[in-house]
Amino acid sequence: MLSARASALRPGLAWVLPRAVGPLVAGVVVAFLLQLVVVPILGPFYEKLMMDIGINCLLAVSLNLVNGFTGQFSIGHAGFMAVGGYVAGAVTYYGSFVLWGSAAVHGGFLGGGDLLFLLGCVVGGLFAAGAGYLVGLPSLRLRGDYLAIVTLGFGEILRVLLQQTGDVIFVPAQIEQASAFTLATSLGGALGFSGIPFYTTVFWVYVMLGLLLVVAYRLKESSEGRAFLSIRENEIAAEAMGIDTTKYKVRAFVLAAFFAGIAGALFAHETGTTLNPRELGFQKSFDIVIMVVLGGMGSISGALLAAGLLTILPELLREFSDWRLVVYAVTLIVMMRVRPQGLFGIREIWELGRPRRGAQEKRP
Amino acid sequence: MTQPNAAILDVQAISISFGGLKAVTDFSLSLPPGALQGLIGPNGAGKTTVFNLLTGVYTPQTGEILLAGERLNGQKPNRIAASGLARTFQNIRLFGDLTVLDNVRVACHVRAETGFAAAILRTRAHYGEEAAIRERAHRLLEIFGLSHRATDLARNLPYGDQRRLEIARALATGPKVLLLDEPAAGMNPQEKMALADLIAFVRREFGLTILLIEHDMGLVMRICERITVIDHGVTIARGTPAEIQADPAVIEAYLGAPDPPDASAEGP
Numbered sequence: 001m002l003s004a005r006a007s008a009l010r011p012g013l014a015w016v017l018p019r020a021v022g023p024l025v026a027g028v029v030v031a032f033l034l035q036l037v038v039v040p041i042l043g044p045f046y047e048k049l050m051m052d053i054g055i056n057c058l059l060a061v062s063l064n065l066v067n068g069f070t071g072q073f074s075i076g077h078a079g080f081m082a083v084g085g086y087v088a089g090a091v092t093y094y095g096s097f098v099l100w101g102s103a104a105v106h107g108g109f110l111g112g113g114d115l116l117f118l119l120g121c122v123v124g125g126l127f128a129a130g131a132g133y134l135v136g137l138p139s140l141r142l143r144g145d146y147l148a149i150v151t152l153g154f155g156e157i158l159r160v161l162l163q164q165t166g167d168v169i170f171v172p173a174q175i176e177q178a179s180a181f182t183l184a185t186s187l188g189g190a191l192g193f194s195g196i197p198f199y200t201t202v203f204w205v206y207v208m209l210g211l212l213l214v215v216a217y218r219l220k221e222s223s224e225g226r227a228f229l230s231i232r233e234n235e236i237a238a239e240a241m242g243i244d245t246t247k248y249k250v251r252a253f254v255l256a257a258f259f260a261g262i263a264g265a266l267f268a269h270e271t272g273t274t275l276n277p278r279e280l281g282f283q284k285s286f287d288i289v290i291m292v293v294l295g296g297m298g299s300i301s302g303a304l305l306a307a308g309l310l311t312i313l314p315e316l317l318r319e320f321s322d323w324r325l326v327v328y329a330v331t332l333i334v335m336m337r338v339r340p341q342g343l344f345g346i347r348e349i350w351e352l353g354r355p356r357r358g359a360q361e362k363r364p
Numbered sequence: 365m366t367q368p369n370a371a372i373l374d375v376q377a378i379s380i381s382f383g384g385l386k387a388v389t390d391f392s393l394s395l396p397p398g399a400l401q402g403l404i405g406p407n408g409a410g411k412t413t414v415f416n417l418l419t420g421v422y423t424p425q426t427g428e429i430l431l432a433g434e435r436l437n438g439q440k441p442n443r444i445a446a447s448g449l450a451r452t453f454q455n456i457r458l459f460g461d462l463t464v465l466d467n468v469r470v471a472c473h474v475r476a477e478t479g480f481a482a483a484i485l486r487t488r489a490h491y492g493e494e495a496a497i498r499e500r501a502h503r504l505l506e507i508f509g510l511s512h513r514a515t516d517l518a519r520n521l522p523y524g525d526q527r528r529l530e531i532a533r534a535l536a537t538g539p540k541v542l543l544l545d546e547p548a549a550g551m552n553p554q555e556k557m558a559l560a561d562l563i564a565f566v567r568r569e570f571g572l573t574i575l576l577i578e579h580d581m582g583l584v585m586r587i588c589e590r591i592t593v594i595d596h597g598v599t600i601a602r603g604t605p606a607e608i609q610a611d612p613a614v615i616e617a618y619l620g621a622p623d624p625p626d627a628s629a630e631g632p
Contacts, residue, residue, distance in 0.1 A: 002475040002496050002538070009499070010492030020486040215484055222483035222490065223473045223497055226462070230470040233459035240419055240453075242445035242474025242537050251480065346461055 027210020035203035047202060051270055053311045054205035055263050060291035060307035061212055061300055062259035067289065068298035068346070069225065070252040071232025073144060076135070076151030077260050078284035079158045080128040084261025085268035085275050086162065086187055088124030089196040092117055092269065093168075094183045096197060097175045105197045117199035121208070121265040128261025129254045136253035140246055155285055162277040163190045170195060192276025193268070200269040208266065212259045216300050228252055229298065229346075290328060294335060296342030301349040306342075370433075372397045372573050373449070373541045378417055378427030378437070387413045388597040390427070393575070395541065400567055400574045402588035402605075404581075406617055410597040411577045412454055415543050419451050420444040432540060446474050450539035452530040454546045454577070460519035464510055464529060467518050468501040471536035501536060507566065508532040524555045528562070535566060541573045548580050556580060560587045585609070593617065 039047045063077045095116050096103045106113035135154045142150060165187040169175050175183065187193050219225035230238040231245050239245050268275045291310050295302030314324055335342070344352060375393040379386070388410045395401055405411050416422045418429060420441040429436040436444050450471075459467050476497065482490040505511045508528045513521060518529060527547055534542055547563070548556045560583050567574055578584045584591065585605040593601040593608060595617040601608055608614055 002472065002493070002500060003477050005499065006477070006489070006493040006496035008492070009495035010488045013488065016486065016488045016491060218484050218486060223469065223476045223478075223494065224480050224483040226466055226470045227473050229462060229466075230459050233461055234457045236421070236441075237453065237457035237459065238470070239441040240421075240445060240451055240457075241471040241533065242442050243470070244440075244442045 023214045024211070027214065028207055031203045031206035031210060034206055035201060039202050048270075048272060049312070049315060050202050051200060051205050051266070053308050054202070054209050055266050055270070056288075056291065056307040056311045057304050058205075058209050058212055058259055058263035058266070059288045060295065060303040061209075061216055062256040062263070063288050064292050064295070064298065064300065064303045065216060065219070065228070065256040066252045067292050068296070068303070069220070069228040069232060070249055071235075071297070072140070072249055072252070073148045074151040074253070074256075075148050075282075075285050075289055076153075076155035077256070077288045078280045078282070079135075079151075079155035080132055080257040080260035081264035081267065081284070082155075082158055082162065082277070082280040083131045083257075083264065084121075084124035084128040085264030085280065086124075086193060087127040087261070088117075088120035088265030089193050089268040089275055090184060090187065091120035091123055092199065093193070093196050094175060095120070097172055101172055103170075103195050103197050105199060109203075113197065113199060114204075117197075117204070117269060120269075121204075121262050124265040124268075125258045125261040128264065129258035131261075132253045132255075132257025133250065135257075136250045140249045140253070152282065152285070155282060159277045159281050162187060165189050167191075168193060168195055188276070190277060192274045192279070194274060196268050196275060198269055198271045200266045200271070205266050208259075208262050212262075213300065213304075215255070215259075220298075220300065232298070287328075290332060293342055294331070296344040296346060298346035299342065299344040299348055302342055302344035305344075305349070371395055371430075372432050373418075373575070374428075374430040375418070376428040376430075378414075378424035378429060380413065380417060380422055380425050386597050388417060388424075388594075391417075391594065391597075391599060392427075393592060395573050395575060397573055398567070398571065400563075400576065400587060400589055402584045402591040403575060403577050403594070404579075404584055404591060404608075405594040409595045409617075411594060412545055413597070414594070415451055415545055415577065418444075418543060419449060442474070445537050445539075448538070448540035449543065450534040450537045450541075451543040452527075452534050452545055452547060454549065456526050456530060458518040458526055458529060458533070461517060463515050464505065464518055464521065465498075465501055465514040467529060467533050468504050468536045469497050471533045472497040472500055474537050504532045504536055507569070508562070524551050527551065528559070531562075531566070535570065535572075539572065541575065544574060544576045544578075546577055546579060548578060548583050556583050559583070563587060 059077060059081065063074065066072050066074045093103050096106060100106050135151065165185050166189060167186060168188045169178060169186050219228065227243045227248050230241065230243055231248055235245055267273055291306040292303055294310065295306030314321065317324065317327065371394040373393065373395040375391060377390040377392050379389050381387060391414055403411050403414065417424050420439050424437050431447055431449055434447055436447060436449065459470060462470070476493055478489045478493050502511065505514055508531065510525060510529060510532065513525060518526065521529060531544065531547060548559050551559060563574065564587060566572060576588060588605060591603065591605055591608045592599060593614050600613045600617055601611045603611070
């Protein structure tokens with residue numbers, strides 16, 4: 001009965017097409033303008049800051065799909081970021097040697113190098129998504145603290161594995177002779193994967209962020225996304241209403257891991273960062289969780305704002321960098337006391353002014 | 365497959381025990397299409413456990429559950445809901461931080477056909493389905509008198525409204541059989557009578573078969589055609605409301621056995 005009515009209510013293509021494609025085009029245009037207009041005005045320091053903010057936004061919004069939308073507490077997000085970063089780094093670094101004989105940045109905007117980088121991002125994202133599936137499937141039988149411990153364990157196992165990898169090979173002749181397996185296990189070990197070409201630009205970061213925002217927002221505003229939210233609200237009731245909770249939890253994990261992988265790829269190719277296992281450990285995971293909690297579980301705009309704030313804040317407080325963790329801890333404690341639901345709760349920034357009549361009527 | 369007169373919900377001798385406790389023993393039930401049957405019993409008799417067995421929260425250790433000929437035991441709760449068996453909860457389990465409208469729309473999802481890709485790409489099918497879901501949800505809210513509350517958060521509703529929203533949400537899954545677990549708990553007498561009328565109305569309107577757990581005997585006797593009584597997990601009586609009221613086993617279960625010397629003691 002629903003499907004018959006749904007086909008009757010189906011709008012025309014001329015109405016749907018601009019709505020379906022418009023936001024994606026807008027995202028690319030904004031990213032382009034940021035790169036071409038804003039970056040030259042602000043200079044390299046702010047360029048780097050903008051990229052950092054964008055990458056952290058990607059991480060926070062994607063983790064929000066798991067922690068905020070679906071209500072599963074994952075603290076291994078940096079692990080997925082590491083998977084994406086290392087895979088993408090291997091693709092561009094060793095790929096560049098194979099294709100062009102050196103790891104230097106090749107070609108200009110949208111040139112061969114950029115396309116290889118894009119391929120690296122997608123492959124990194126897919127590997128991370130695969131890791132998300134592998135971690136998600138068995139561990140989603142667990143709830144709350146137990147799930148958190150498993151995700152934490154995943155991140156730590158990955159860190160140790162990456163530390164065991166061999167040195168990065170930088171002699172073209174050796175790379176040509178090496179097997180794919182050798183290359184895949186020559187990721188720099190504890191020292192980190194150095195020499196990855198710097199392909200990440202403000203443009204690419206914000207194209208990816210735009211894509212994630214479109215996906216996350218559309219999800220939240222669809223029947224599919226309400227299924228995610230219902231699991232957070234009450235898992236037993238969600239099941240009783242016909243929601244396949246396991247399927248949707250895995251789906252949230254895979255989707256979040258995919259975008260974390262892309263964020264990792266962007267991070268790996270960014271100027272001034274080193275891709276090493278320590279950098280992407282528990283500390284990083286926890287930073288992302290703080291962004292989500294601060295912004296509000298389930299609020300996309302909240303996650304954006306919190307990620308932005310928590311990226312800028314350490315820059316402003318650079319001379320107090322020793323106190324960063326103290327500031328974080330105090331911020332969290334204050335938030336728990338004052339606004340346990342995060343800055344925006346589950347609402348978006350534009351929904352804040354909307355009155356909730358029920359809330360006021362209840363007060364005598 | 366089902367004959368016209370066959371039971372839509374056929375439960376054959378299901379049992380479950382938790383450790384040494386036999387929570388439900390050989391519970392059988394046969395609901396013809398369109399029936400409105402009551403399930404009563406003293407506190408702790410196992411009524412809600414029966415519901416949990418029927419809806420897949422627990423798997424029965426023996427017996428069979430057939431919904432329109434389809435075997436349900438061992439299936440996951442979401443599959444059972446998709447097959448057409450919906451329920452409400454005794455301790456209200458709404459999606460508190462979602463709006464009233466969204467509570468109902470979540471339950472429509474089980475009948476949705478477009479998937480993840482359509483939602484992300486915003487295809488024509490996606491828009492059509494969202495519109496159909498919205499329409500259906502609004503219609504249910506209207507029937508249950510909750511339209512003016514559509515944008516409120518479910519947890520901010522008054523208690524009676526929350527109970528009604530639970531029923532509206534269960535109906536949104538498009539069930540053949542509806543299980544109501546104490547829908548009138550905590551309501552005042554006027555609300556209870558209004559609820560009884562509402563249950564009768566939705567049963568006609570949606571062609572439902574209803575199984576009802578309720579403690580309010582007035583409500584049960586008023587709307588149920590047949591009643592099953594269980595105590596300590598065992599079925600002790602079945603029959604029409606009049607038969608149940610006169611059944612000595614039922615009276616004993618509720619009031620205790622009369623003392624032999626003074627059997628004619630009057631009730632309060």
